[in-house]
Amino acid sequence: MAFFAVEGLTKRFGGLTALDDVSFEVERATIFSVIGPNGSGKSTAFNCISGIHRPTAGSVQFDGEQISGLGPHHIARRGIARTFQNIELFGNESTIDNLMLGRHQHMTTGVWRGLAMLNGRTHAARDECENRARVQHILELLDLDAVRERPVRELPYGTQKRVELARALAMEPKLLLVDEPTAGMNAHERTELGEQLGRLRADLDLTILLIEHHLQLAMGLADQVLVLNFGKPIAQGTPEEVRRHPDVIKAYLGDG
Amino acid sequence: MRSTPDYYSDVQLFRGRRSWVKLAVLLAVLAILPLILPGYRIFTFNYMAIFVIVGLGMNILVGDTGQVSLGHAGFLAIGAFTTVLMMTEVGAPFLLALPVGGLVTALFGFLLGLPALRLQGPYLAIVTLGFGLAVTQIIGHWELFGGHMGLVVPTATLGPISLSGDVSKYYLIVGTALVLALCARNLSVTRVGRAFRAIRDSEIAAATMGVNVAYYKTLSFALSAAFTGTGGGLLAITTGFISPGDFHFLLSLMFLAMVVFGGLGSIPGAVLGSIAMGYLNLEMDAFEELPLLGPVLESFSDGFMSSAGLPNVGWVVTGLLIVLTILIEPKGLHGLWIRLGKIVGRGGMDTDAATGALAGAGASSSSPGSASAGPGGPPAGGN
Numbered sequence: 237m238a239f240f241a242v243e244g245l246t247k248r249f250g251g252l253t254a255l256d257d258v259s260f261e262v263e264r265a266t267i268f269s270v271i272g273p274n275g276s277g278k279s280t281a282f283n284c285i286s287g288i289h290r291p292t293a294g295s296v297q298f299d300g301e302q303i304s305g306l307g308p309h310h311i312a313r314r315g316i317a318r319t320f321q322n323i324e325l326f327g328n329e330s331t332i333d334n335l336m337l338g339r340h341q342h343m344t345t346g347v348w349r350g351l352a353m354l355n356g357r358t359h360a361a362r363d364e365c366e367n368r369a370r371v372q373h374i375l376e377l378l379d380l381d382a383v384r385e386r387p388v389r390e391l392p393y394g395t396q397k398r399v400e401l402a403r404a405l406a407m408e409p410k411l412l413l414v415d416e417p418t419a420g421m422n423a424h425e426r427t428e429l430g431e432q433l434g435r436l437r438a439d440l441d442l443t444i445l446l447i448e449h450h451l452q453l454a455m456g457l458a459d460q461v462l463v464l465n466f467g468k469p470i471a472q473g474t475p476e477e478v479r480r481h482p483d484v485i486k487a488y489l490g491d492g
Numbered sequence: 493m494r495s496t497p498d499y500y501s502d503v504q505l506f507r508g509r510r511s512w513v514k515l516a517v518l519l520a521v522l523a524i525l526p527l528i529l530p531g532y533r534i535f536t537f538n539y540m541a542i543f544v545i546v547g548l549g550m551n552i553l554v555g556d557t558g559q560v561s562l563g564h565a566g567f568l569a570i571g572a573f574t575t576v577l578m579m580t581e582v583g584a585p586f587l588l589a590l591p592v593g594g595l596v597t598a599l600f601g602f603l604l605g606l607p608a609l610r611l612q613g614p615y616l617a618i619v620t621l622g623f624g625l626a627v628t629q630i631i632g633h634w635e636l637f638g639g640h641m642g643l644v645v646p647t648a649t650l651g652p653i654s655l656s657g658d659v660s661k662y663y664l665i666v667g668t669a670l671v672l673a674l675c676a677r678n679l680s681v682t683r684v685g686r687a688f689r690a691i692r693d694s695e696i697a698a699a700t701m702g703v704n705v706a707y708y709k710t711l712s713f714a715l716s717a718a719f720t721g722t723g724g725g726l727l728a729i730t731t732g733f734i735s736p737g738d739f740h741f742l743l744s745l746m747f748l749a750m751v752v753f754g755g756l757g758s759i760p761g762a763v764l765g766s767i768a769m770g771y772l773n774l775e776m777d778a779f780e781e782l783p784l785l786g787p788v789l790e791s792f793s794d795g796f797m798s799s800a801g802l803p804n805v806g807w808v809v810t811g812l813l814i815v816l817t818i819l820i821e822p823k824g825l826h827g828l829w830i831r832l833g834k835i836v837g838r839g840g841m842d843t844d845a846a847t848g849a850l851a852g853a854g855a856s857s858s859s860p861g862s863a864s865a866g867p868g869g870p871p872a873g874g875n
Contacts (some may be wrong), residue, residue, distance in 0.1 A: 259839035286700050298867050312702035324697035328757070332502070337690045341702035345683040347711065353678040356500040360682045407701065 237300065239264040239413055245294035245304075247280050247467075254280040256467040257294070262411075262460070267444045269436055269454040269475075272464035273487060278447045281464070282413050285445075286318045287311040299410065313341050317409035319400040320393060321416045321447070327389035330369065331399050334388055338406030339367040366386050371406050378402045378432065393420045398429070405436070412436075413445045414432055418453060426450060430457055455479065463487065503681045505674070526659045534658040538730045540770035541662075541669040542723045547750050547766030548669075548676045548759065549719025554748065555757035556685060557712040558692030559608055560617045563624030567717045569739035571597040571724025573637050576645050576734060579776040581636075586648035586655070586729070593725040594718045601717020605710035612669055623746045636643040642735025645728045655729060665666060665726050672719060677759050679715075688712055689757070720747075742807075746773055749814050755826025764825050769810070776806030 238261035247255040255277040262268040270278050283289040285296055287308035296304040303311050317338070326334050345353075345360040353360035375381045378398050383391055388399050397417055404412055414433070417424040430453050436442050448454035455461065455475040463471040463484050471481040478484055526534050546568065553559050569570050570587040575593035607619050631637045648655040654659050678737065679685045687708045690698035701703050728734050746769055754765020780790045789805045821827045 288696060288700065289804065308696075309701035309702050309704045312700055313641060318700055320697070324685075324694045326693035326697065327695055329686075329689060333686055337686050337698070337701050337703070340683060340687060340690075343683045347679065347684050350679040350682040350684045351675040353503070356504070360678065361500055361503065364503050364682060365499040368502060372499075403701070 237297070238262065239299060240445075240474055241297040242281075242285070243297070245281065245284055245296065246285055246292045247277075247289055248292045252478050254467050255284065255291075258462075258464070258467075259294075259470050260460075260462050260469070260472060262443060262445060264443055265437060265441050266459040267433070267446060267457050269458035269461045270444045270464060271448065271451060271454050271461060274465075276464040276466035279415055280467075282318060282415055282445075282447065285311075286316060286413060301449035312407065315408075316413065317404035317407040317411070318413035319397075319404050319415055319417060321419065323393075323396050323400055325388045325396060325400055325403070328387055330385050331375070331388055331391070331402075332384050334366070334399055334403050335371040335374060335406045336367060337405040339371060342408065343367055365376060374402050374405050378405075394422075394425050398419065401429075401432075405440075409442070411443045411445065413447075415447045416449060417446070418448065418450055426453060433457060505729065506678060519670075519739060522670075523663075526662045529656060534662050535730070535772055536771065538658060538662055538665045538726075540767045541665045542727050542730065543766040543770030543773070544669045544763050545672055545723040546720050546724070546747055547754065547762040547769075548672055549716040549723070549749045550747050551690065551754075551757065551759060551762035552676065552679075552719065553712050553716035554751050555699070555755075555762065556688040556692060557709065558711065559709065560613070560748070561620040561713075561716070562617050562741075562744050562748060563620035563622070563627075564716075564720050565739040565741065565743040566627035567597050567601060567623035567720035568724040568727065568743070568747075569734075569736065570600050570630060570717075571721025572671040572734045572739075573631060573643070573724075574721070575725030576643050576728050577636070579646055579648065580643070583762075587650055589648075590722060590725040594722040594809050597721020597854065598714040598718035601721075602710050604717070606712030608709055608713060609706050621741070621744070624739075624741060628736040628739050640736060642738075644735060645732050645734060648729045661726075661730055665730065668722070668726065672722070673759065673763060674721070680759065684708070684711070694758075716810070739853040743773075746810070749810060751824075753813055753817050753824050755824030755828075758824070758826035760829075761824050761826030768813075768825075772806055772810050772813075776804075779805040779809060 240262040241260075243259045245255055245258045246253070249273055251392070258277070258281060270281065276296060280289065284291045284304070287303075287306055287310065291304050294304065295302055298314060298316065301314065303314060303316075306314075321475070325339060329337075343363050345363045347356070350361075352358065353364075355361065356365075366486045372381075375384060378401065380395070380398060380402055383395060383399075388396055391399065397420070401414065401417060404414075418429055421429065433446070434457055437444055446454060446457065448457075455478075458475055461471075461473065461475050461478040462469060463478055463481070465483075465487040470483040470487060471478050473481075494791060501507060506515060525537065527539070543736075546564065549567075550561070553561055571593040574596045575586075575589045578589035578592050579586060582589075604620065604623050608616050611619060632640045639645065650664065653660060655664060680688075687698065687703045690701065690703055691705055691708055695705055731738070750765040750769035751762050752765070753769060754763070755761030780786045780793075784791070793805045793808065817824050821831070823830070
C-alpha cells in the first residue's frame with residue numbers, strides 16, 4: 237500500500253462541490269505537486285487532509301492508517317505538518333516561540349511541571365533546552381537565526397513564509413503539506429526556496445505535498461504532478477506527461 | 493551553535509547578578525513595608541496583593557489565551573465561600589482550606605470553559621457575565637452560605653501562628669502573590685503558556701501543530717479560576733466577613749479592566765494594572781478627599797455623573813483610564829513601558845532586569861526581554 241493515499245475525496249460546501257472524487261497516491265520521500273487554476277480545490281484538498289475540513293466523502297490513508305475524519309491535532313500527531321496559503325503564524329510571538337510551538341507534541345511539560353520550573357535542572361527547563369537545541373538547527377537550516385527573537389508579524393512577507401515552513405519542520409513530520417510557499421516572493425527567493433525544499437526531501441527523507449502556482453517550480457521539483465480544475469482531477473503523472481496533456485493545456489490556456 | 497545548557501538562559505528569569513540584586517531589593521522592601529506603614533495601609537496592601545493574584549489569573553485567560561470573561565467575581569466568590577465553609581463546616585485548617593477553595597473554583601472554571609469551546613467574543617462575554625451574576629444569586633439564596641447576610645470568617649491559623657492581625661496576613665498574602673507570579677511566569681514561557689498564546693493568535697494553526705484546542709481552552713479557564721479562587725480565599729480572611737453582595741458585577745468588570753490597563757499578555761503589566769485598580773477600587777472616595785481638586789470633582793460628579801446622588805468619582809476615573817488606555821496605548825502600561833524604553837534608548841533601560849524584579853518577566857511580551865544581549869544578558873553571549 238502507498239505511503240499516503242487519497243481515495244474518492246469529495247468536499248461540498250452547500251451546493252458548491254469544491255472537491256470532486258479526487259484520488260491519488262504518494263510514495264515515501266517523493267515530492268508530489270498539486271497544480272491548477274485559482275479555485276480548483278487545491279487548498280480545500282489540503283484542508284481535508286489536515287483535518288480542518290471534514291471531507292463529505294472519500295478517505296485519506298497515511299502510513300497504513302485511515303486518518304480522514306480525525307481532528308487536526310490528531311492528524312498532526314501522526315506526523316503530518318502543513319503551511320498555509322495565507323500565513324497563519326502566531327504573530328505576536330517571536331520566531332523561536334513559533335518554532336517551539338511546532339515542538340508541542342514532542343514536549344512533555346504539562347501545567348504542574350511548567351508552574352514549578354525552579355531552575356535549570358527541573359524537568360520543564362530540560363524539556364525547553366533539548367527542544368530549543370533541535371529548533372536551533374532548523375533556524376540555521378532556513379537562515380532564520382538573525383530573526384530568532386523578533387515578533388514574526390514584524391518580518392517581511394517572504395521571511396514569514398520561511399518561518400511557517402520552519403515551524404512545520406520543527407514538528408519533525410513524515411509528510412509535509414506546503415501551500416504556495418513562494419507566493420509573494422521574488423525570483424531569487426523562489427529559486428532558493430525551491431532548492432531548500434529539494435534538499436529537505438533528500439536530507440530528512442521527507443515526503444512533500446506541494447501546492448504551487450509557479451509552474452516551473454512545481455514541475456521542476458515534483459516526481460509526480462496532479463492537476464485539478466473545478467475540483468476535478470484532469471491529469472496526473474510525471475511532470476513531462478502532464479505538460480503535454482491536452483486537458484491541462486486547455487485548462488491553463490482556454491479552449492482557444 | 494550553542495551547547496544545550498545555554499538554552500536555559502532563554503527561559504531563565506533571573507539572569508546575571510543585577511536581576512538578583514533587584515529581586516533582593518524588592519523582597520527587602522516588601523518585608524520591611526508592614527513595619528513602617530501605618531496600620532490601615534497594610535490592609536490596602538493586602539487588598540492590592542489579592543487583586544494581583546486575580547490579575548495573574550485574568551492574564552492567563554484574557555491576555556494569553558484570548559478568551560474574554562466578565563464573570564470572574566463569581567470565581568472570587570466561589571473561592572472565598574469554599575475556603576470559609578471548609579474552615580467552619582469541615583473544620584479544615586486554613587492551609588488546607590485555601591487550596592481546596594482554589595481547586596473547587598478551578599472545577600467551576602473548567603465547567604465555564606466548556607461553552608467557551610463554541611462561543612467567541614461578545615457571546616462568550618454574555619455567558620461569563622451570566623455566570624458571574626448567577627453565582628452570587630445562588631449563594632444568596634442558600635442558607636449554608638449565610639444567605640444575603642453572608643458569613644463571618646473565623647480567624648485563620650497557620651500551625652501555631654494566628655493570622656489575626658493585618659501584618660501576619662500581609663506576609664501570607666504578599667508571599668502567595670509572589671509565588672503565584674513566579675508560577676504564572678514559568679508557565680507562560682514553557683509549553684502550556686505557548687499553547688495558550690498560539691490559540692489566541694491562530695486557533696487553526698495551533699490545532700494543525702498538534703495543540704488540542706479544546707483541552708487548552710478549558711485548562712486556561714480552570715487555571716484562571718484557580719488563581720482567582722485562591723484570591724477569594726485570601727480576601728475572605730482579609731475582610732473577615734463575606735456576603736454575596738461583595739462579589740458584584742462591577743468587580744468582574746474591574747478585573748477585566750486591570751489586565752487591559754496593565755497590558756494584555758504581560759505579567760508585569762497585569763501586576764501593575766492590578767495594583768493600580770486594586771487601589772482605585774478600595775479608595776474610590778480618595779479622589780473626593782484630594783486637596784483643592786477633590787471638592788471640584790465631587791461637585792462635578794454630583795452634578796453630571798451620579799445617578800443615585802452618591803459621589804462616584806472613583807468609577808469615573810476608572811472608566812476614563814480604560815478609555816484612555818484603549819485610545820492612546822492599547823497595550824496598556826506594558827506598551828507604555830516599551831515605548832518609553834525606545835525613547836530613552838537601549839542603554840538606560842534594562843527592561844529585562846526591571847521586569848525580573850517584578851518577579852515576572854513578560855514572557856509573551858516578545859520584544860523587551862528577548863532583545864537584551866546587552867549588559868544584563870546571559871554571560872554566554874547568546875545568539
